[in-house]
């Protein structure tokens with residue numbers, strides 16, 4: 633069954649479950665034992681916080697989460713080092729790909745935020761960061777900072793933007809730079825193997841290559857650019873900022889021009905199967921050429 637990122641239909645935030653099997657059956661959290669649901673290739677779609685790790689810290693809307701492995705289930709103590717692989721790598725991929733993660737709390741977690749019995753789905757979180765740390769039992773652990781997504785951000789991540797008609801998802805400009813991931817940006821990044829179409833760099837991280845899906849004609853009012861492949865470029869963060877703030881424009885012949893110096897920077901890399909962005913480049917030049 634395909635992994636679902638975002639909310640599961642019929643199970644809104646606050647839904648309660650008697651046990652892990654019922655979480656499994658409705659698809660809110662599929663693994664029966666693992667705390668992290670996901671794969672290194674796809675990212676993680678859900679996690680359970682239930683007091684199984686001594687280094688977890690729950691602050692409600694912010695959670696410092698411990699990766700999987702190396703702990704003694706009887707005492708929750710770390711007895712071995714953790715690695716950035718398997719489930720732990722999956723949760724790191726959710727950070728670099730901007731994927732929303734369903735958060736489930738169990739009754740054994742921090743009493744301030746946990747249900748008194750069973751499990752509760754507590755909404756979508758984004759993985760803001762991941763790092764290696766020394767846990768309180770002096771073993772290496774992988775830690776993650778998870779931050780709750782507000783509803784207006786969630787609209788874009790799970791959002792019903794149609795890849796063919798491009799009905800624009802309703803989002804605010806504020807959220808556009810926070811969560812850039814949609815099914816469409818994901819496909820475009822895969823089309824280029826995360827290679828920047830402007831500078832041709834592939835930025836490597838321990839969680840795999842990193843790139844951003846950049847909308848040429850911006851989403852949201854008043855521009856209402858569509859979330860379609862023709863309107864999305866695969867860019868490194870630097871070139872994403874240059875495109876967004878008009879440091880570069882791209883001509884119809886796909887030559888990239890440095891707006892400030894007027895220099896030509898080369899030609900946009902275009903992969904087979906990526907529809908031409910011409911009409912969106914025209915709109916972008918209209919917005920960004922201050923002359």
Ligand SMILES: [Zn+2]
Nearest residue numbers: 828831868871
């Ligand atoms: Zn670049």
